Amino acid sequence: MTTSEIALFVYDNLMKGEDQHGWLAAARPLGEATTTAQYALVDLGTSGALVEGGLVAVVGELYAIAPAALAALDVHRGHPILHRRAAVRLADGREAQAYLLSMEQAAGCRRVREGDWRRRRGAPGAARTRDNSPLVSWAKRRFDPPR
Known part of the structure; x- marks a missing residue:
């Protein structure tokens, strides 16, 4: 990484193959x-958010990005109003910049327990287990149209 590049950790729709990855077109994948x-x-919903104070190791990708491209991405991600860009600690000991949401802003949002954006709704084509607990069965019957 050159001295004029900044290490950016992405974990959601900015990753390769996701719909917002084009924002990293000028960045170098690490x-x-x-x-x-x-x-x-x-x-x-349309994106994810990293929140400090959890207990999960979040999976993502690291990019070397120029300051001008990062500034444009800051505007896109709503830094510092919606997301706040700050340093995060990576499992290998390095630090990188990432977009964070405060615990208060994340209240009521669904947690991605696995810490992996791509697995948040199950892997494509993977068999999903059905929840047939009494409460789920009752809810399904309640909203089914009468026959």
Whole structure:
């Protein structure tokens, strides 16, 4: 990484193959990375958010990005109002910049327990187990149209 580049950890729709990856077109990929187990990953619907104070190691990718491209991405991600860009600790001991959400902002958001954005709704084509607990069965019957 050159001295004019900044290490950026991405964990959601900015990753390769995701819909917002184009924002990193000018960035240089540095490979996969994982945070230390002190964060939470929440699902905001169209994107995710990293939250400090969790117990999960979040899976993502690391990029070397120029300051001008990072400034444009800051505007896109709503830094510092919605997301706050700050240093995060990676499992291998390095630090990188990442977009964080406060614990208060993440209240009520669904947690991605695995810490992996791509697995948040199950792997494509993977068999999913059905929840047939009494409460789920009752809810399904309640909203089924009468026959």
